[in-house]
Amino acid sequence: MKASWKSCIALLCVLIACIAWSPAVLAVPAVAQTAIGPIVAAEIGPLGTNKTAEQIANDPTVKAAIGAAWNDSNADNATTRHEEGGWIYEDADGNLTVGRWPAGNRSGINATPPMPPVGGQVVGEFHTHPNWHPPDGKDEAGTEWKQGPSDKDKNAKTPGTTGIVKDRSGTTSY
Amino acid sequence: MQKRRYKVWLLVGTAVITLMLTFAGCGSTGISREQAITIATQEVVDDGVMSLDGRDTVVVEEATYWHISFPYSSPLLRGGEPHVWVDKTTGNVTNIYYTE
Numbered sequence: 001m002k003a004s005w006k007s008c009i010a011l012l013c014v015l016i017a018c019i020a021w022s023p024a025v026l027a028v029p030a031v032a033q034t035a036i037g038p039i040v041a042a043e044i045g046p047l048g049t050n051k052t053a054e055q056i057a058n059d060p061t062v063k064a065a066i067g068a069a070w071n072d073s074n075a076d077n078a079t080t081r082h083e084e085g086g087w088i089y090e091d092a093d094g095n096l097t098v099g100r101w102p103a104g105n106r107s108g109i110n111a112t113p114p115m116p117p118v119g120g121q122v123v124g125e126f127h128t129h130p131n132w133h134p135p136d137g138k139d140e141a142g143t144e145w146k147q148g149p150s151d152k153d154k155n156a157k158t159p160g161t162t163g164i165v166k167d168r169s170g171t172t173s174y
Numbered sequence: 175m176q177k178r179r180y181k182v183w184l185l186v187g188t189a190v191i192t193l194m195l196t197f198a199g200c201g202s203t204g205i206s207r208e209q210a211i212t213i214a215t216q217e218v219v220d221d222g223v224m225s226l227d228g229r230d231t232v233v234v235e236e237a238t239y240w241h242i243s244f245p246y247s248s249p250l251l252r253g254g255e256p257h258v259w260v261d262k263t264t265g266n267v268t269n270i271y272y273t274e
Contacts, residue, residue: 153253
């Protein structure tokens with residue numbers, strides 16, 4: 001009788017413990033982001049530039065192109081603002097040129113396949129972020145926008161190249 | 175003597191069960207991952223800032239909330255996504271913001 005009671009209590013404890021802990025043990029782990037590959041490497045060409053991200057961002061041709069893209073973004077118009085951007089190429093002589101993408105939508109832009117000059121290569125890309133407003137990121141409608149490149153911006157960029165985003169506060173490289 | 179032993183065993187058993195249920199309560203969630211996705215999706219649709227067409231769903235479990243975001247699926251697209259925080263206990267949306 002004594003042993004039977006002990007067994008019953010022990011069994012009950014084990015049973016309760018199993019039931020209690022099973023949700024934690026069986027919990028579905030956080031889902032990792034779907035792997036999204038960069039632009040096909042064969043379309044990019046060799047990544048042999050010796051220019052730094054800062055040098056690329058401060059190149060007069062690139063700065064002018066980013067300025068033009070910002071103007072084209074209509075950032076001050078709440079209804080027509082949209083993203084603009086493009087590839088940054090380096091030609092065989094080391095000069096930087098820009099190939100613009102078609103206009104994007106309010107918070108995204110489609111990178112067309114790159115077409116670097118003969119003997120050149122893609123060394124970077126840029127695009128605008130017209131929605132973020134200082135100081136708290138909220139636009140006229142109160143929608144909160146986070147500053148800086150999105151996770152997708154970072155994931156989509158080809159490793160080894162420079163990404164630049166332009167918003168109201170200036171440019172950010174990534 | 176035997177009755178006293180039974181009582182001790184019962185006491186120990188009750189204490190163990192209580193402890194187990196207490197700890198299990200800390201590890202479990204009221205809102206499941208699937209429920210959180212449904213809530214977040216509806217919130218983004220209602221907000222109307224971004225379309226969810228052509229987007230993946232990414233779920234990260236934080237200590238007190240589910241962090242759900244909807245990045246573009248296409249590798250050619252650059253751009254932002256909606257981020258929604260859903261309280262794991264109440265199911266309330268505690269934060270919604272967007273990236274560009």
